[in-house]
Amino acid sequence: MADLPKETKQGLLEIMRRFRKGAYIPFLTPEGLTFSESRIVVGIYTARLEGERTIQPRFLAERMHMTPSALSQTLKLLEEKGYVERHRVSDDFRAVSLELTERGAEIAKEADAMRERHLSEMVEYVGVEDIDHMVATLHKILDFHEKQAEEGKIERVDHHCPRTKQ
Template sequence: MAGLPKETKQGLLEIMRRFRKGAYVPFLTPEGLTFTESRVVVGIYTAREEGEPIVQPRFLAERMHMTPSALSQTLKLLEEKGYVERHRVSDDFRAVSLELTERGYEIAQKADEMREQHLTEMVEYVGIEDIDHMVATLHKILDFHEKQAEAGKIERVDHHCPRTKR
C-alpha cells in the first residue's frame, strides 16, 4: 500500500477492522428465539421458497456456514420448541428432511418480513445508487482476492461458524 494516499490507506484499514470486529445484526428474533434459532428457521424457509424439494441438515449447514454439530444442537432445540420437524427420507436412518411446522413457518415469514424491512430502511438511508455501487465494488474486491488465492499469493480461510470469537 506504499503508493496509496495515507488517508485512503487508513480509511480502508479502519473499515476492514470495523467489519471484522463487530457484526451488526438486525433483530430478526421474533417470539424470543435466539439469533441462531431464527437464522436456522429462516434458512429452512428460504431454501424451500427457492425450490429445494428436500432440505437436509448437511445442505443447510453448508449453506449457513455452520458446523453440523452446531446445527444439530439448534435443530434439537427448535424441535423441542415446536418450530421444526425431521422426517426420514429413506431407509437410511441418517437421511432426514427438515420441515417447518405451521408455527415455524409463521415465525420464518415474520423474520423474513423483518429482514426485508431492515434492508429497505438501509437502502433508503444510504441510497440505491450507493448500494449498487458498493455491491459492484465488493464483487471486484472478492474477485481480486479469489485471483490472489488461486495464484498462491494469499490463503483463503473458511469460517465455519458465523459468530466465531475474533
C-alpha cells in the first residue's frame, strides 16, 4: 500500500481528536429530566415497541451500556419523579420488570420525537447518500479495529460516557 498522504493522515487524526475531545448532545431531554434519565425512559419505551415483554434492569443496563449501579441510581430517581415503576416478575424478590407510568410514556414519546426531528434535520443537512456512506465506512473501521483486537495487535478499552453520570 502506498504511503498515506500527509493531508489525509492529518485530517483523520484531527477528526479522531475531535470525536474524543467532545461530544455534541442535542437537546433531547424533555423538561424535568437529565440526559441519563431521558435515555433510560426512551430505552424502556423502545424495548417495549420492539416487543420485549419483560424489561429487567440487567437487560437495560447492557443495552444502554451503563453499569448496573449507575442504572439503579437513575431508576430510583425516575421512580421518585413518577416516570417508572418496578414490578415483580416471580417469587424471587430480586426479579423485577421495568414499566413506564402513563406520565413516563408521554415523556418518552416526546423525547423520541425530539430525537427523530434531530436526526431528520441532520440527514437533510448532510444528505442521505453521505450518511449511508459514512455508516458503511464506520462499520469497516470498527470491523478493522475488532479484528486487530482479536489478533492481539491493539487493546480494546471500554469507557463509559461521562454524559451517563448525570
